[in-house]
Amino acid sequence: MVVQELQPELSTATTPSEQIQLLRIARNRIIPGKRKAWEVIVKNQLLPAYRKAGYSSFIVRRVRFGAPDGKPGA
Structure with a gap:
């Protein structure tokens, strides 16, 4: 089991109004x-x-739990 936490400050708001045509x-x-440097890249680039x-x-x-190496995300 893997437990994940949404990072809203690094994400866009989503609305499930349309059928997904492509998922990456x-x-x-x-x-x-x-991690902090990576977050800056996500936010700014x-x-x-x-x-756009x-x-x-x-x-x-x-x-947060269940990472492959048994440690939470860095």
């Missing part, structure tokens, strides 16, 4: 101690790029 899932393993491209949903979650 990416898994990022962040080097310990680099990735999120604006996805909005017209994507309606961008969701970031953090693993």
Whole structure:
């Protein structure tokens, strides 16, 4: 079992009004101690790029329990 926590400050609001036509899932393993730098990149580069491209949903979650190595997300 994996328990994940939504990171709303790194995500866009979602509305399930439309049927999903394409779903892209990416898994990022962040080097310990680099999470804050990664969050800045998401906020300042990735999120604006996805909005500009017209994507309606961008969701970031953090693993809190059940990570493959048995440790919570960094």
